Amino acid sequence: MEKTVLDVPKMYADHHVEAVRKALLQLDGVEKVIASSAFKRVVVAHDPERLDAGAIHKALQQAGYAPGEEWELPEIPEGKDDNSAWFQTLQRVTSTDMQDLEMSGDFRKY
Amino acid sequence: MSRYIATRAIRGANLIVAEAEAMLRKAIEELGADTPVTFPNTAYYLPVIFGFTGREVTKLGDLVPVIEQAKEILHPVPGKELWLPYLGQTLDCGVATLWAEEAIEGIRFARGLEPQEITWDGSYVPSSSFTSPDAEDQVGRHLNGPIDDIQLRSWGIQLVDGRMPGFAAIIGAARSNEAAVQIIRELQQRNILIFLSGNVNGRSIIHQLMEEGVEMGYDTYIVPFGTDTISAIYAAGFATRAALTFGGMKGGQARGMLLYNKFRCFAFAIALGEVDDLKFATAAGVLNYGFPVIADTVIPQILPTGLTMYEHVVSMPFDDIEGKDDAEKARRLVQRAIEVRGVKIKITEVPIPVPYGSAFEGERVRRAEMRVEFGGKYSRCFEYLTTSDFDAVEDGKIEIVGPDFEDVEEAGHMDMGIVVEVAGRKMQDDFEPVLERQIHYFVNGASGIQHIGQRDIAWIRLSKAAAEKGFNLKHFGEILYARFHADFGAIVDKVQVTIYTDPEEMKEWLAKARKAYDYRNRRLADMTDDSVEEFYSCTLCQSFAPNHVCIVSPERLGLCGAYNWLDCKASHQINPTGPNQPIKKGACEDPSYGVFSGVNDFVRQASHQTVERVSMYSIMLDPMTACGCFECIAMIIPEANGVMVVSREDPSMTPTGMTFSTLAGMAGGGLQTPGVMGHGKYYLTSKKFMTSDGGFKRVVWMSSFLKETMAEELKAVAEREGDPDLLDKIADERVSTTVEELLPFLEEKGHPALTLPPMF
Numbered sequence: 001m002e003k004t005v006l007d008v009p010k011m012y013a014d015h016h017v018e019a020v021r022k023a024l025l026q027l028d029g030v031e032k033v034i035a036s037s038a039f040k041r042v043v044v045a046h047d048p049e050r051l052d053a054g055a056i057h058k059a060l061q062q063a064g065y066a067p068g069e070e071w072e073l074p075e076i077p078e079g080k081d082d083n084s085a086w087f088q089t090l091q092r093v094t095s096t097d098m099q100d101l102e103m104s105g106d107f108r109k110y
Numbered sequence: 111m112s113r114y115i116a117t118r119a120i121r122g123a124n125l126i127v128a129e130a131e132a133m134l135r136k137a138i139e140e141l142g143a144d145t146p147v148t149f150p151n152t153a154y155y156l157p158v159i160f161g162f163t164g165r166e167v168t169k170l171g172d173l174v175p176v177i178e179q180a181k182e183i184l185h186p187v188p189g190k191e192l193w194l195p196y197l198g199q200t201l202d203c204g205v206a207t208l209w210a211e212e213a214i215e216g217i218r219f220a221r222g223l224e225p226q227e228i229t230w231d232g233s234y235v236p237s238s239s240f241t242s243p244d245a246e247d248q249v250g251r252h253l254n255g256p257i258d259d260i261q262l263r264s265w266g267i268q269l270v271d272g273r274m275p276g277f278a279a280i281i282g283a284a285r286s287n288e289a290a291v292q293i294i295r296e297l298q299q300r301n302i303l304i305f306l307s308g309n310v311n312g313r314s315i316i317h318q319l320m321e322e323g324v325e326m327g328y329d330t331y332i333v334p335f336g337t338d339t340i341s342a343i344y345a346a347g348f349a350t351r352a353a354l355t356f357g358g359m360k361g362g363q364a365r366g367m368l369l370y371n372k373f374r375c376f377a378f379a380i381a382l383g384e385v386d387d388l389k390f391a392t393a394a395g396v397l398n399y400g401f402p403v404i405a406d407t408v409i410p411q412i413l414p415t416g417l418t419m420y421e422h423v424v425s426m427p428f429d430d431i432e433g434k435d436d437a438e439k440a441r442r443l444v445q446r447a448i449e450v451r452g453v454k455i456k457i458t459e460v461p462i463p464v465p466y467g468s469a470f471e472g473e474r475v476r477r478a479e480m481r482v483e484f485g486g487k488y489s490r491c492f493e494y495l496t497t498s499d500f501d502a503v504e505d506g507k508i509e510i511v512g513p514d515f516e517d518v519e520e521a522g523h524m525d526m527g528i529v530v531e532v533a534g535r536k537m538q539d540d541f542e543p544v545l546e547r548q549i550h551y552f553v554n555g556a557s558g559i560q561h562i563g564q565r566d567i568a569w570i571r572l573s574k575a576a577a578e579k580g581f582n583l584k585h586f587g588e589i590l591y592a593r594f595h596a597d598f599g600a601i602v603d604k605v606q607v608t609i610y611t612d613p614e615e616m617k618e619w620l621a622k623a624r625k626a627y628d629y630r631n632r633r634l635a636d637m638t639d640d641s642v643e644e645f646y647s648c649t650l651c652q653s654f655a656p657n658h659v660c661i662v663s664p665e666r667l668g669l670c671g672a673y674n675w676l677d678c679k680a681s682h683q684i685n686p687t688g689p690n691q692p693i694k695k696g697a698c699e700d701p702s703y704g705v706f707s708g709v710n711d712f713v714r715q716a717s718h719q720t721v722e723r724v725s726m727y728s729i730m731l732d733p734m735t736a737c738g739c740f741e742c743i744a745m746i747i748p749e750a751n752g753v754m755v756v757s758r759e760d761p762s763m764t765p766t767g768m769t770f771s772t773l774a775g776m777a778g779g780g781l782q783t784p785g786v787m788g789h790g791k792y793y794l795t796s797k798k799f800m801t802s803d804g805g806f807k808r809v810v811w812m813s814s815f816l817k818e819t820m821a822e823e824l825k826a827v828a829e830r831e832g833d834p835d836l837l838d839k840i841a842d843e844r845v846s847t848t849v850e851e852l853l854p855f856l857e858e859k860g861h862p863a864l865t866l867p868p869m870f
Binding site for chain 2: 012013014015017018021033034035036037038039040071072073
């Protein structure tokens with residue numbers, strides 16, 4: 001039994017874990033898959049005679065999770081705080097809002 | 111603010127928005143921008159997006175501006191050199207994450223991939239009791255997906271009266287199956303609603319519970335959303351809709367919606383197992399709602415208060431929790447979570463060998479799992495509560511008269527009578543049926559016990575598991591003794607329970623009980639609005655719908671169906687300063703419309719001057735407001751010169767072109783809308799049902815659910831109205847879902863509404 005450890009940066013959440021496990025567990029020769037979205041790493045226990053590391057690499061690539069490949073992030077404008085949509089939609093207040101006070105009063109009551 | 115958390119949450123947000131955008135682009139290419147995007151049975155579109163932005167997403171193309179807006183509130187991942195206060199950016203990114211996650215679920219629905227299928231070989235106990243039941247062959251084959259509006263509303267009263275103190279969103283997988291079950295049981299015993307999602311290395315707490323044979327479904331307060339973190343968005347959707355449904359908020363009132371949740375919705379998240387970027391980002395999203403997150407792994411903490419009532423993010427590594435086994439550690443984890451959110455729990459210790467709590471009320475005991483049953487097809491079971499003299503009642507005495515069930519064969523049956531004798535200075539004969547009805551809820555709260563019916567048609571099943579744990583007949587008495595003292599201690603000073611299985615004694619008590627039932631029936635029939643001096647208010651729901659006031663009279667029960675006039679009277683005795691206050695009727699300004707000066711004065715003050723007048727028996731002139739928990743909605747159909755009555759259980763289209771969910775938006779939230787009225791289903795049988803508008807003869811359309819479940823009662827109403835065939839003249843969703851279909855039906859049947867005077 002051989003263990004192959006691969007970094008899969010695209011696997012940042014557990015729905016990717018499900019996809020990666022599905023892609024690997026269907027390969028002949030794979031015994032066990034441990035996929036961690038926190039560490040973005042996959043450990044595959046496999047029979048080297050039936051499956052080599054290259055095939056694992058290829059399977060991941062076909063599933064859209066090529067080892068070492070990152071997601072393309074959206075471009076984010078820098079320093080836009082006061083003009084952002086969020087700020088425009090919701091006025092930020094620095095003084096106590098009467099509505100907050102009333103609601104917290106209710107909270108104490110209930 | 112933890113830089114580590116900020117970094118991972120912001121990175122997660124950027125990634126999920128990018129992923130949602132890519133998915134959306136592909137979906138539009140493949141399916142087209144006009145492909146419908148809907149969550150089942152909701153009037154709130156994609157609720158989180160709708161609640162925050164007011165955008166009404168109905169098709170894939172509508173998601174494009176949502177993703178654009180999400181991108182606008184994203185922030186760059188914190189740099190390695192420059193340290194900043196990251197809280198605002200993290201929270202913004204959290205919101206973007208929620209929108210992206212909901213957009214992804216919308217796309218999955220458009221592709222037919224939601225609700226997720228169950229792909230696990232476990233001993234799953236399928237539940238067919240979701241409000242929108244599956245087709246027979248689909249039962250138990252897929253997870254729940256989003257909770258529909260119908261279920262949200264039916265939980266309304268439990269959420270407001272404290273029976274359901276909050277909800278817990280559990281994401282990931284527990285350390286062991288033992289820990290998973292214990293976490294769930296701890297939450298269930300506190301009646302906390304449980305939402306499940308997420309996985310760790312492909313294994314979810316949903317799988318763990320399936321393996322352990324835990325029954326999941328609305329009835330047991332355990333809702334499996336899906337096996338990934340994205341499906342946790344349904345929990346945020348539930349919270350958002352609570353604000354929109356009960357808080358009278360409109361889509362786009364983001365600030366009000368978030369504040370509402372912070373102060374009124376006691377929810378928290380528990381992250382089990384490793385926490386990845388998306389889990390951090392989702393946690394940042396729910397922090398906006400004031401919901402804290404408790405993790406059972408080592409992560410940085412955010413302990414100051416502000417957004418949440420107490421700590422924001424708490425790490426409680428499972429291995430470091432003191433406890434002799436996983437179950438004890440799980441127990442402590444849940445206790446900590448409850449402390450962090452400050453959830454108010456009202457718990458009654460019931461000394462029985464099985465878990466106890468409202469969350470077990472809906473649990474069913476199937477024949478295969480059954481040890482013994484009382485009542486039903488093969489035996490008789492009755493329950494009777496009576497007031498006795500102080501000296502005749504020995505407080506705490508529980509007696510079994512006759513044999514216990516040890517000698518009954520497996521899955522067998524036996525006769526049983528439960529007689530509860532109470533004494534109390536404030537106890538009145540009129541409260542007997544109110545208290546007796548509670549036996550159903552009290553007995554049902556025990557895990558492994560199923561109670562159906564009441565009076566002499568009660569039917570109780572006891573599971574093998576409960577019997578193996580040592581549950582016997584005496585424990586029914588223990589439950590009733592503990593709960594009557596806890597819940598009705600203000601009117602009940604002494605409680606004694608006798609369980610009869612001896613045939614002779616049982617026969618004798620059954621005769622006494624039937625005599626009492628008959629007396630009560632006649633007493634209730636005599637109780638009319640004209641025969642009493644006082645009505646009662648019910649402002650229980652003001653914690654959710656601040657301006658709504660229910661007026662409960664003998665002939666008009668509360669719109670939730672849970673409180674009638676006697677219930678309110680008893681409740682007032684129990685808690686004189688509580689939500690049920692007596693209202694002197696005062697001068698009757700109009701007997702047909704049901705306008706009383708005392709009622710108007712009370713409503714004006716209790717609704718904070720938002721409602722000036724109420725007509726008790728009219729849908730057209732100053733109808734009573736509604737919170738959101740109504741069992742039915744009546745709405746005028748002008749073309750038919752009548753009204754339709756749609757029940758909460760009916761998801762189909764109505765002739766007004768709106769489903770119950772959409773109508774509910776018009777009827778709820780404490781708004782007074784002439785022509786629309788929320789009411790309890792038994793108001794339909796009242797002599798005071800819309801008297802000013804023509805009464806029951808005005809009903810031209812009614813959900814078939816009501817027709818079938820209330821067949822006997824409605825038949826009696828039809829006869830009282832002098833038209834025994836009236837029910838057959840009323841259309842339902844099987845006959846017509848449009849006005850064009852409705853009118854010919856009414857004409858063909860000769861419905862009396864067509865000849866009544868115009869409604870307005």
